[in-house]
Amino acid sequence: MGMAPFTAEAFRHAMGDACRIAGLSAEGAELIHITVNAVFRLNSAPVVARVAGPQLGVQDSTLVVDLARWLENQDLPITRLAALTVDQPVITASGVPVTFWRYLPPRPGPQPTPAELAGPLRRLHALSPPEEFPLPAWDPLRVARDRLRRAPDDIPSAGLAFLHDLADRVAAELPTLPFALPRTVIHGDAHIGNMLRTPGGHTVLCDLDFMSLGPPEWDLVPELVGCLRYGRPWADYQRLVDAYGFDPRGWGGLPTLIRVHALNVLTVVLPLLRTHPALCVEWQRRVQAMSDGIETGPWVSYRRTI
Numbered sequence: 001m002g003m004a005p006f007t008a009e010a011f012r013h014a015m016g017d018a019c020r021i022a023g024l025s026a027e028g029a030e031l032i033h034i035t036v037n038a039v040f041r042l043n044s045a046p047v048v049a050r051v052a053g054p055q056l057g058v059q060d061s062t063l064v065v066d067l068a069r070w071l072e073n074q075d076l077p078i079t080r081l082a083a084l085t086v087d088q089p090v091i092t093a094s095g096v097p098v099t100f101w102r103y104l105p106p107r108p109g110p111q112p113t114p115a116e117l118a119g120p121l122r123r124l125h126a127l128s129p130p131e132e133f134p135l136p137a138w139d140p141l142r143v144a145r146d147r148l149r150r151a152p153d154d155i156p157s158a159g160l161a162f163l164h165d166l167a168d169r170v171a172a173e174l175p176t177l178p179f180a181l182p183r184t185v186i187h188g189d190a191h192i193g194n195m196l197r198t199p200g201g202h203t204v205l206c207d208l209d210f211m212s213l214g215p216p217e218w219d220l221v222p223e224l225v226g227c228l229r230y231g232r233p234w235a236d237y238q239r240l241v242d243a244y245g246f247d248p249r250g251w252g253g254l255p256t257l258i259r260v261h262a263l264n265v266l267t268v269v270l271p272l273l274r275t276h277p278a279l280c281v282e283w284q285r286r287v288q289a290m291s292d293g294i295e296t297g298p299w300v301s302y303r304r305t306i
Helices: 008-022 058-073 114-125 142-149 157-176 216-230 234-244 254-268 270-275 277-291
Strands: 030-034 037-041 047-052 097-102 184-186 195-197 203-205 212-214
Touching (some): 008 030, 058 097, 114 195, 114 203, 142 254, 157 254, 157 277
């Protein structure tokens, strides 16, 4: 069976249900992001609500809550959970998990830079795995394959066939990669879009959905892809890897990880395609380019099509 379409209205309804359970008002809440999750800024309190889409279940959201509390105890620079009178995640009557976080208002001045990722990543990668709960092993294809299995029925079949084939090819390559760094706790989706500034001007990591035990090289791929795909300055990436202490561009396994990243980016929006025509056009353009062998050509940001 295909995945139900994501709509802002469905997410808002789930957010409202969760707010009622948590004793918060959803009136005037602003939708500020929608992909795997929908993120709402509440008007009634300095709180952000993250509503999980069908790709993420209660177990996933529970792990995120456990990770947030553990990392706070480790004094890692991450966003903090909001203080509620009920347990998190909050589960709506329809079974949708919702988590609530402290809101960090936008600050005037420069936005977080790639180089500022280096410090939090080095600290994260230096941690021993938590003893309080099991951290899953890095499995970069699990979510993508699940998205493909549950893709809506009206997605162009040629595109889906290519993505299934890409997943098979990457799955055969991953076990052969000679990783240069020891496996450790990784963020799993480390890019400047998942960094925020605190009122004091410090940067913190957010979006813990893909944390696992895995190769640190993976956390250096998203910003590199930002240069390859979206034209971000290579000098900024150089500052990131210089500050981190490892540059994956000299490592032989990088092309495979770039393909894994592309697969995840191309599958994350499958439930949105039927309700966002401009997004569907960009998705088809990306898939066609990759199927033609153009694996590092420019992409238009999804945010510009939604």
